[in-house]
Amino acid sequence: MTYGYSLAALFLAVSLWAQRSVVDVTGPKLPPREKKCEIQFFDEKEPDTPHETIGHIRVYISRDKLGGGSATPVERAKPEFRKRACQMGADAVVLIQKTVSNSGEFQTLYVKGEAIHFTK
């Protein structure tokens, strides 16, 4: 019985929140940095520092609105961006697009970022 309840709770937790990301490498392939490396974030505007674009990262965070709570803030996507950017060897991420879409009981936050590497 306890096993059944645990399984149901796990299913509910998984179905209420889901996160996934997709990476498109478009620039030079760089060695990965350490797992929890420092990543700078820029909102829409690219930094003035000379840099090259390594690729794009797309993060999707879906929540079941039946679970309650408020809409997903962009901040919630940043750990996933940080993880993917470190794997790509990037120094920073420029957040270029944000979209919130609704379908039935689900709301999805989509954030697209450009992974960049400082050349100086």
Added chain:
Amino acid sequence: MTNYWRANKRRATVVWVLVVGAITWVASPAWAQDKAGEPSPLPGCEDQVRSGGPKGKQERFFPMPLATVKQAAIEAVQSLEFEVKKNTDNSLEARKARHMGVFVGSGGEKVRLEFREAEQDGQKGTMVTGETKKNMVGIAGQKTWTSAVLAQTNCVLQKGAQK
């Protein structure tokens, strides 16, 4: 025995109230939204993209070259959690990611877009014809996405034009 039936009846009423409440909540956008802490939308875009709109084929003219419009359409479908499955010179086919929900879940819809060079009011551009196809698995939670995809394509193009 009477107590047993009374308890069962009470339990059934509670479940019924919970189910009706949950369905009403999902169906009513005003209840489901909490605008605090949401990201700002793209210029020229809706605050939140919603599925729905007319069924069947829809057409929309964009005063831009075909390649630009097609690239914007790819970004639009990706932003609505569709994955591009087929990509030819003049068409796109994308499928929406599935979500297992407490009630009906969502996803699995297929959007097909066709592009052709066209002229409207003396202006050259691209005509896009779109259609949403639903499938048997999870049809209860599937929606029409054609209007949302065309609107999102428009706002991606507007953002590009502002750069």
